[in-house]
Amino acid sequence: MxxxxxxxxxxxxxxxxxxxxxxxxxxxxxxxxxxxxxxxxVRHKGFLEKSELSNFIITNAPRHFYHSASLYKSPxxxxxxxxxxxxxxxxxxxxxxxxDTPCKEKHDLWKCKQCGLEGNGLHPKVCPECNHAVFESKGxxxxxxxxxxxxxxxxxxxDFLNYDFGIPLDQLHIIFSGHRGYHVHVLNDAFRxxxxxxxxxLCDFITGTGISLPQIGLNxxxxxxxxxxxxxxxxxxxxxxxxxxxxxxxKKGKNSxxxxxxxxxxxxxxxxxxxxxxxxxxxxxxxxxxxMGNWTKIIHQLISEARCEIDVPVTIDxxxxxxxxxxxxxxxxxxxxxxxxDELDDFDPFSDPIVFKGKEVMFSTxxxxxxxxxxxxxxxxxxxxxxxxxxxxxxxxxxxxxxGVLS
Amino acid sequence: xxxxxxxxxAKEWMRKQDISPLDAFYEHDGMLEIIRGLFDEALSNVxxxxxxxxxxxxxxxxxxxxxxxLSFLDMPKVVYKMANLLSKHFGSKLDExxxxxxxxxxxxxxxxxxxxxxxGNTLQIxxxxxxxxxxxxxxxxxxxxxxxxxxxxxxRVIKNGYVYLKKHDLxxxxxxxxxxxxxEVMDWEQNQELLDRIMADPLIKPFFKELKAKCKEKxxxxxxxxxxxxxxxxAFPPCINAILEKNMNGQNLAHSERLxxxxxxxxxxxSVDEVLELFKQQPDYNEKIARYQVEFAAxxxxxxxxxxxxxxxxxxxxxxxxxxxxxxxxxECTNPRFEFKNPLTIYRRIVRYQEYTQRMEGGTGETGEGxxxxxxAKD
Numbered sequence: 001m002x003x004x005x006x007x008x009x010x011x012x013x014x015x016x017x018x019x020x021x022x023x024x025x026x027x028x029x030x031x032x033x034x035x036x037x038x039x040x041x042v043r044h045k046g047f048l049e050k051s052e053l054s055n056f057i058i059t060n061a062p063r064h065f066y067h068s069a070s071l072y073k074s075p076x077x078x079x080x081x082x083x084x085x086x087x088x089x090x091x092x093x094x095x096x097x098x099x100d101t102p103c104k105e106k107h108d109l110w111k112c113k114q115c116g117l118e119g120n121g122l123h124p125k126v127c128p129e130c131n132h133a134v135f136e137s138k139g140x141x142x143x144x145x146x147x148x149x150x151x152x153x154x155x156x157x158x159d160f161l162n163y164d165f166g167i168p169l170d171q172l173h174i175i176f177s178g179h180r181g182y183h184v185h186v187l188n189d190a191f192r193x194x195x196x197x198x199x200x201x202l203c204d205f206i207t208g209t210g211i212s213l214p215q216i217g218l219n220x221x222x223x224x225x226x227x228x229x230x231x232x233x234x235x236x237x238x239x240x241x242x243x244x245x246x247x248x249x250x251k252k253g254k255n256s257x258x259x260x261x262x263x264x265x266x267x268x269x270x271x272x273x274x275x276x277x278x279x280x281x282x283x284x285x286x287x288x289x290x291x292m293g294n295w296t297k298i299i300h301q302l303i304s305e306a307r308c309e310i311d312v313p314v315t316i317d318x319x320x321x322x323x324x325x326x327x328x329x330x331x332x333x334x335x336x337x338x339x340x341x342d343e344l345d346d347f348d349p350f351s352d353p354i355v356f357k358g359k360e361v362m363f364s365t366x367x368x369x370x371x372x373x374x375x376x377x378x379x380x381x382x383x384x385x386x387x388x389x390x391x392x393x394x395x396x397x398x399x400x401x402x403x404g405v406l407s
Numbered sequence: 408x409x410x411x412x413x414x415x416x417a418k419e420w421m422r423k424q425d426i427s428p429l430d431a432f433y434e435h436d437g438m439l440e441i442i443r444g445l446f447d448e449a450l451s452n453v454x455x456x457x458x459x460x461x462x463x464x465x466x467x468x469x470x471x472x473x474x475x476x477l478s479f480l481d482m483p484k485v486v487y488k489m490a491n492l493l494s495k496h497f498g499s500k501l502d503e504x505x506x507x508x509x510x511x512x513x514x515x516x517x518x519x520x521x522x523x524x525x526x527g528n529t530l531q532i533x534x535x536x537x538x539x540x541x542x543x544x545x546x547x548x549x550x551x552x553x554x555x556x557x558x559x560x561x562x563r564v565i566k567n568g569y570v571y572l573k574k575h576d577l578x579x580x581x582x583x584x585x586x587x588x589x590x591e592v593m594d595w596e597q598n599q600e601l602l603d604r605i606m607a608d609p610l611i612k613p614f615f616k617e618l619k620a621k622c623k624e625k626x627x628x629x630x631x632x633x634x635x636x637x638x639x640x641x642a643f644p645p646c647i648n649a650i651l652e653k654n655m656n657g658q659n660l661a662h663s664e665r666l667x668x669x670x671x672x673x674x675x676x677x678s679v680d681e682v683l684e685l686f687k688q689q690p691d692y693n694e695k696i697a698r699y700q701v702e703f704a705a706x707x708x709x710x711x712x713x714x715x716x717x718x719x720x721x722x723x724x725x726x727x728x729x730x731x732x733x734x735x736x737x738x739e740c741t742n743p744r745f746e747f748k749n750p751l752t753i754y755r756r757i758v759r760y761q762e763y764t765q766r767m768e769g770g771t772g773e774t775g776e777g778x779x780x781x782x783x784a785k786d
Contacts (some may be wrong), residue, residue: 166568
């Protein structure tokens, strides 16, 4: 089975312009691949010639192809301490695997490795049956998941990196990961010298971790609350903007930010007053019949909605490998696609990254297959051990997902 | 320049004077007395020096001598105490600077890329003026050393990539720089030739010997306090061990580190007095203030709330999580099977495991079954 997929990947790597596969400063990057017939990662590869790297990729036609975010003097040395670290690109990862979307209840499964108990959605912290915390998870993809990844990427790029940190959009390189989300590379050498601790601080800013209401100047007294205005900056401004959005939303009878009932009542009873104060940039947020405890809850809810769901360890780990743009993702057969900012909105992750398009082929399922959209069509659900005739791109996707075999 | 001997400009001026360190003692009367006074102040946890009140040339000669002496004394606790005294001293002087331009020039001298804004671009949050700014990539390396919520980027005023700062912020940043510069003497290689010259000098030799004896006596006293550290240190999580090591070296702990250490020790059953014994290592220890704060944490004042130690997420956000630190990490903390949320859980787990293995080891000699059980437990 993997031989057939490897052959397909080989045809892709053989035909692609080798220059596209080269990461920036490729001579200084560690290269890592996962092969079809071996477990684990083949790491600590380094190439000084374009042709060597290109031959390595064509010959192995790897299932996954990565390069280091860091630059080293000698990237091929096994021992990380002896590689000669020069610096690390600032990279962000948004992966819907870490984001709790409602669709997960429908298409994700978990199984406790200790007692075998199964359930839907993201796995619990501990197994309700045996109290163990080791699970096997089976994730699936749908439009809702990838739409959420896209909206979080837009939030990261537009609201945080560009607006708060002033990084120009043309320095932000967006890449569809080929599976569950997007990567954002900051193409500015000035960020390469940031330490892991500094990167954690950046992540804390983006995820709203460690916000202290008194420190940002929100004085919640026993009877009065002094808030922010739209003239403020950073998280202060963000909180006001989300509050304004929440008030407008609740006025229309909606609750898209998911406030609990009592908080919706607090906001809706004071909607007009709040709107007037926000629009006229008044700091007095004291409202009748709204206890200070409820105000604090409202603000914490606004913060949790405004935060961006990045995968923090990817950014702070300066020795991590990241998927190479224009490579193929071994779990979908999709291409890892670099995108310009103005291409992101129209990008369709179930259609645009398809590489292997072709006639219908026979596909045998080895387990139950959930519904999936590939291109414009929806395929499945298919029962276990069924033979179906589906287009090549769908068959490649399902085979890479490991739910069946191409005939 | 005379006010701030740590400046590169001051060091350059000293180099141009071309006066050997020993000659400086003979050319400036009173230097020995000032140095003696500074050591007395540092060893007594004084924060505002009364000895260094004059802004005259002498300080430029005293400052390098202090570093030389600290290096020869080779006592980390004394170094930390002196670093605390001098950094607080110069910090308060910097805070009193009238002209923002002077502060900016001092920052530039120290390699800090700080910009002074003209009146039209100065930000104001309510009544607080923020006339300075740093680009966030320059601010972050400075901020991470503070371990305080106030210095977290997320709590800062940031606009278009610039972090806006008030005068006091710059004074604090420079204060930290001074502290680090003095602490660095611990990495110096001993200049044997200079030491030999000191030991041959009729004026400085007795002074150095007296200073060494005084510091040794004080360090011996600290050692007695070290021995009072709670017994089950083997079960402490990496974050606590890192703070305890800093404390034992006499390094000044950040406010959040002190709080966390207090909450943790009280929660695992230490008494207020036992926790206070730990804080006696601190270069700014003040019995009255420390006792009130520890008693407050123990729920003896105010609303009588007994505070719990910070959770792991909070510690990570304060750069106090040490689970990945090569020196402090332990296998319980990094075991992927257990996602610990609070250091207390790690501590309790290790304590339970230690008790279990002790029971098993106790049974080995008597029944012969213990070996097998012990093996299983280790698995």
